[in-house]
Amino acid sequence: MNVVDSSAWLEYFGDGPNAAIFAEAIESPGELAVPTLTLFEVFKRTRQLTDETTALKVIAVMLQGRVVELSATLAIEAARLSLDIGLAMADAIILATARAEDAVLWTQDSHFEGLENVKFHEKQEPLD
Numbered sequence: 001m002n003v004v005d006s007s008a009w010l011e012y013f014g015d016g017p018n019a020a021i022f023a024e025a026i027e028s029p030g031e032l033a034v035p036t037l038t039l040f041e042v043f044k045r046t047r048q049l050t051d052e053t054t055a056l057k058v059i060a061v062m063l064q065g066r067v068v069e070l071s072a073t074l075a076i077e078a079a080r081l082s083l084d085i086g087l088a089m090a091d092a093i094i095l096a097t098a099r100a101e102d103a104v105l106w107t108q109d110s111h112f113e114g115l116e117n118v119k120f121h122e123k124q125e126p127l128d
Helices: 006-013 019-026 036-049 052-062 072-085 089-100
Strands: 002-004 032-035 066-068 104-107 118-120
Touching (some): 006 036, 006 104, 036 052
Parallel strands (some): 002 104, 032 066
């Protein structure tokens, strides 16, 4: 099972230098758990950069995976991770979701670098 962090979704949809790396997880929706928080973050950022129609098309792709709602249990586990590791709320929720789903977390967010079951790929600057 895979969970893709918002940074990786945005890299994929923006066709950034790491897009092909994250395609492996994103293009296997049967093995993809999608935290509701990533829907929020990706929709918001895509809408800021483009328009409503494009943002909704992006969300439609994300919804091909299995959406994982933020439950009370998940929220409490995220709070524990936030305290133990020092992650911000959003990062802690995404990591807690990945762990609850026994999933690999795909990301280019350096806050996750070195954590267990995380496939971290350093963000690359686009070539001109």
